[in-house]
Amino acid sequence: MSFLDKLFNKKNEQDQQDKQKQAEDTKIDKSVDNNIKNVKRTLNENFDVITRKVSLGGKSDQFVALAYLDGMVDKNVLNQSILRPIMLKPVDDMKFHDMGPGRYVREFMITANDVEEVDKFSDCINFILNGCTIVFIDGCEKALMCETRGWIQRSIDEPQNEAIAKGPHSGFNETLLTNVTLIRRYIKDPNLHFEPLTVGRASRTNVVVAFIDGISDNNIVEEVKRRLKGIDIDGVLDSSYIAEFISDSPLSPFATILSTERPDKVAANMLEGKVAIFVDGTPDVLMAPFLFMEFIQSPDDYYEDSMISSLVRILRMLALFTAVYLPGFYIAIVTFNQEMIPTTLTLSLMSGRFFVPFSPFAEILFMMILIEILREAGIHFPGTIGQTISIVGALVVGQSAVSAGLVSPFVVIVVSITTLASYSVPSYTASYMMRFLPYPVLIVSALLGIYGFAWCLIAMMVHLASLESFGVPYLAPIAPFNLRDNQDTVLRMPRWIMTYRPSYIKAENKKRMATKKKGK
């Protein structure tokens, strides 16, 4: 069996390699029939590959063939602007012979908006797969590509995970062009560059790298492009595939690349000099570089009053810290160092734990796992019942657990505060990561007491200090400390104070606005 299999497998591979080579070597034939045959062969005669041979301007000896993918083209444009003029418009013979068929058809006949000449056959296939229409002309070695993309796309809705109260409510959708246009609407600077790439062997996903020339750091842009070109994968279904490949430390629980669905967030970041990566087929846009302090920043900080936003950010920092460290601190105090908390608190803890049959570590672990189960149930349960179940479940289960004497009321409070605090952080990636972080802290604190707790604090700090995002230290601008950059990390200074862009993006154009002279 193996020998024959090998024979057959090799043949399959050989077939595929031959096919690829053929596809690349194929030239655009002068005869329309051959072109159509080639197209059908390359695209494997799928049912949605439509080829149509029509006459050119009513002439009986000149033919033109169209090839497109049904479902990806806008039939209106196809019919009205391409087929109709080609078939019905009379051909001016003199000009036709002067300029050549390709140029004549392109400039005089097709009334579609974007028409280009294509030299290579493989490019024709690419264009067809992207939703354009290819026009083959008899006697011409070049084909014409007409922009007829028009598939059904999702409407522009506010993203659910990043909803805010005040501000723009638009969000990206799965079409690359729509997303790029949304950014264009915010930034009308001529220096806004979009550089396209293709990633993925089978999916050939269109990826666009966007930046504002002069504001962003050229080194970072080059680095992003270099890493994107180095990706070798069969298909890219979501930007997170790309994020895993180009991220500096993909194994760290802290993301070094932001992924967002909000165009105002992308535009604001690009105005600070960051680079955006749009991926066709997903509304998540990646931004590089991404720093730790942005976990606590949300777009509505910039649309609301600056004082209150600063206080809210401080609250988020507190929530971030609590969500990771509170269970560990609780267990360190209760198990080892009971003299480190005020006396009345210790008395309450003691009397609360009186009838509980578990050890403190088992109790809090049990409670945390219970809350995780409730959380998963809330997410995956269909419809709106999911939300109700998780809230009701948490309350009821917590209360009954206390009444049954399984856990002490303190632990219920500690765990609920931890869970709620992990949701207060505006970034969804961060809250996902924070579900897992309290556990190591809990275990180390349960084993080594307050020393273990201090160890976890420092270990986390060292890990964050060692991360970098495309050359920028992850903890900038807290460390290395830069006073001017800190106007927008924890505190959100009023807008007239933020005259300079962050200095960790090394570019020429640093000023956001004209600085006021003293005395005004």
Place this chain on the structure above:
Amino acid sequence: MNNTNDTKRACMDTRGYTFLMINTLISLPIFLSPSPTVAVSRQYAWLSVLVGTAQALMVGYVVIKLGLTYPDKTIIEYSQDIVGKFAGKIVGLIFLAVFLSISVMALREFTLPFQGFVSINIPLPTLLIMTMLLVTYAVIRGLKTISICSDVIIQFFIGFILILLILPTKNLNILNIKPIIPHDWGRVVRGSFDSAAFLAEDVIGLMLIPYVSNKDKLMKGNQLAVLLSGIALSAVTAMEIVTMSYERVDSTIFSTFMLLREAQFSSSLERIESIAIAMWGGLVFVKLSVYLYILADGLRQLLGLKDYKPIVYILAPIITYLAVLPRDISEILVFPNKVWVPIIYLAVLIILPVILLLISTIRKQGEKK
């Protein structure tokens, strides 16, 4: 992105260097040194600390002047240029031995609160191994990571100092620190050597100067670091004398922990020594990381190797083993009292850099002619 080759060494700016120095200089003394200083100078201990700061400032001046004559090399490298190959290697070895002893002592003293003060006994090897693991991880990631850690910890430290100076004010008794002008300056000066010896660890600047990117304001940054450390130390000592009288500060080993344990700002905000323990952990961690880094780097330069990472992997277990050796607290305290202050401070930290500076100045002048 963290290179260990010598080509591009700069990984922190002057401000990062200042923060790193403050961190290293102040980590142990702020918890440990009020007690021995008060034992000698009683209620004038805060003045003793200031006198010690003045001495350390002079050391710092010599250090930076010497370091800037060879801005891209560490002392291990250019000591051979100054006094010749053999003597230069001896000088390098002396410095490395000093750094080794400081780091072993710091590691052992780090575990002291967790053994006796906090009422739980974690076995000593566990503490040492866990701490060294963390320190090794930070050192492997490079000096840039260490300086970022020290930036973060300094920002917390500023809050900590404010807490130390504000919270215990309910127990103030100004009488404890009077008279402000001492009647016996001899006491003041005799007590200053302890804090001067701690603050004169400024000599590690000799190993760190090549890693600073912007060397113009380096003298100012270094002196500022020493000065700020000294002032903070003096303020904390004064606060301790004022709230607990000097007799109690004298008898308590970790007087800063005791300060926070007794600070009762309100009936619910009491016993906040867990903040002090977290701060202790952070500060000594940075100090240990810096020392391990300069040890590994110095050894690398002495032996002429390319990469310092294998040296780190060998050094970490050695230091851990050496830290287990002192059996009890009197053996630990022998080192600072009998060895560090009289011998090492005088000989290595003061005399050696001065000699090197003189020789290099003479040589440069000879070359000019």
Place this chain on the structure above:
Amino acid sequence: MKRILVLFLIISVLLTYGCSMPIENYNMVLIFGIDKDEKTGGYEVTLQMPKMAGGKEEGTSLGNETFTVSGVGRSIELAVKDAYVKSSKVPFLGHIQVVLIGEDIGREGIVEMADLFKRDPKYTLTPWLFTVDGRAKDLMEAKLEYDVLPAFAIIHTVRDVSRYTIKFYAVQFNKFLEGIEALPHATLMGRIKLVEDGDNKLLEISGASIYKDGKLVGMLNAQDAAGYNWLTGRFKNADAAISYKGQPMNVGIEGGTTNIWPIVRGNTLVYKVVTEATGYVQWASSYPDFESDPELIEELNAATGERIKKLISDTVKDAQDQGIDYLGFEKILEHKDPVLWEQIKDDWDEVFPNIELEIHTDVTIKNTGWILNNPELY
């Protein structure tokens, strides 16, 4: 490979964890009492712990039920361990609120106890100290009719009631140690006794107890303790009873400061005491007419000043007669005139009884309450 090794190292190290004692194995000791054991001549230690009433229903109500455990031993630590083996859970000594010292053991000396509390990390230096008139064990075992735990009742008296009266002196262990360790090793401590009021048993905190060189050498009653508080500047919300036109009157004192300076005049050491206080009229039974007589307040100021002088000088004379400097005069000399102090510190026991006192008072009565004057109705 490297990561696996590191992980293995961490886990194996973590598993050698030290002894842990989770919180439910403890019962918190709130009052620590120490007596002399009649039979063996050693120590008898009594620990008072709350009865945990809490549990399943309404969470964590403590009530005010307590129970006590006693142990005997040759040293305090042995006595404490003896009490350990008699108790249901491990007593936790890190949150002791009050330490009661029996009179008998106080007279013998509490140096060992002070050293134990300072050194051993199990103990804490924040409890309030009291000397008991009698045995500490009797006081702790009495059934008291408070609505809170007795330890918290004592704490509340010391913290809150001290804002209304200065008839007692209370100190925490760390401040007491400061006093004992500073020369001349004499200072005051609180004083507590059990009183019976009909069927009720209550704790009364009044006066102070004198310790020199770690031994109890005497007691102060409420009046003397008030004088001491005046001397040391702790007279917020005190009272001064004066008489005006032969009738008693009470002046309430809001607060103020006392400054003490040592001055040398010729061969004698003089301590100048300057007290400044502000006050208000609390009640008067002699119909003073403040409205028409502006000099009246000056007279009352002077009278109050006289009263304060008497209180302070009585207290100082009392201390001088006993020859014990628990007023902190030597410490004041040490810190305000160290050169002189170095000379005479060895002879302090002779110098102290001969110190002259010069007291100046400056009382300002700021207002007279709600009413200005009372019509002579009654």
